[in-house]
Amino acid sequence: MTEQKKRPIVIGVTGGSGSGKTTVSQAIYNQLQGHSLLILQQDSYYNDQAEMTMAERQAVNYDHPLAFDYDLLIEQLTDLINYKAIDKPVYDYKASTRSQETERQEPRDVIILEGILILDDPRLRDLMDIKVYVDTDDDIRIIRRIVRDINERGRTLDSVIEQYLATAKPMYHQFVEPTKRYADLIVPEGGENSVAIDLLSTKVRDILAKDGKDDLFKQGHQGN
Ligand SMILES: Nc1ncnc2c1ncn2[C@@H]1O[C@H](COP(=O)(O)OP(=O)(O)O)[C@@H](O)[C@H]1O
Numbered sequence: 001m002t003e004q005k006k007r008p009i010v011i012g013v014t015g016g017s018g019s020g021k022t023t024v025s026q027a028i029y030n031q032l033q034g035h036s037l038l039i040l041q042q043d044s045y046y047n048d049q050a051e052m053t054m055a056e057r058q059a060v061n062y063d064h065p066l067a068f069d070y071d072l073l074i075e076q077l078t079d080l081i082n083y084k085a086i087d088k089p090v091y092d093y094k095a096s097t098r099s100q101e102t103e104r105q106e107p108r109d110v111i112i113l114e115g116i117l118i119l120d121d122p123r124l125r126d127l128m129d130i131k132v133y134v135d136t137d138d139d140i141r142i143i144r145r146i147v148r149d150i151n152e153r154g155r156t157l158d159s160v161i162e163q164y165l166a167t168a169k170p171m172y173h174q175f176v177e178p179t180k181r182y183a184d185l186i187v188p189e190g191g192e193n194s195v196a197i198d199l200l201s202t203k204v205r206d207i208l209a210k211d212g213k214d215d216l217f218k219q220g221h222q223g224n
């Protein structure tokens, strides 16, 4: 019998903007400390808009699948799955484009991929072993988004409200929410849901142990 080639475990974490995807991903990452892990954010793969003016960038619908460079994301995720390092784009929310720099990312045994539209593309879904949908009410999400976008993404209250009503909300209902049907696990309450985070971390530890990757790690495989 031929031995099956080992590959990293890919966990997809999706949900609407402000649902708690980043918080849940970080919580899983923290629970699995000591293993070989990385977090990849779909936001890093927004289209490069360096050639566009600021006014043109402000008019883009960032909640539509066409705003993302899926080909590059799939190419780089596939490289990581094949244990090849990537030069990841770095996204600048204030400038609404990629920054000039890229960031070297070495491959790891567990890849946590998070983003609003990662389950929309069947090619991406096929690369995932566990699919998680973080389900948080719209009113909570908009409140979190207002606070975060003003404090961290250089936005005004008016611009956040305008963008939410014009694109973020309708696109959520058209494109993001329907992908819930592809999830293996729906997590209400996001980062507060310690039971769901514990269950997920236990499942990943089990798979790593079955694959012998916990042993590899003990033998000096790279962490973080
Ligand atoms: N359970 C929670 N209670 C309060 N604030 C939260 C909670 N989860 C996330 N936040 C905050 O809400 C904002 C959005 O959360 P985040 O995890 O970044 O969501 P997403 O990645 O889905 O946009 C962040 O500022 C985060 O600190």
Ligand SMILES: Nc1ccn([C@@H]2O[C@H](COP(=O)(O)O)[C@@H](O)[C@H]2O)c(=O)n1
Residues within 6 Å of the ligand: 016, 017, 018, 021, 043, 046, 062, 063, 092, 093, 095, 096, 097, 115, 116, 163, 168
């Ligand atoms: N230039 C940009 C790019 C994206 N957005 C918004 O970010 C949201 C996705 O990020 P989360 O961390 O909230 O998942 C998405 O809803 C976009 O509207 C933006 O405002 N500007």
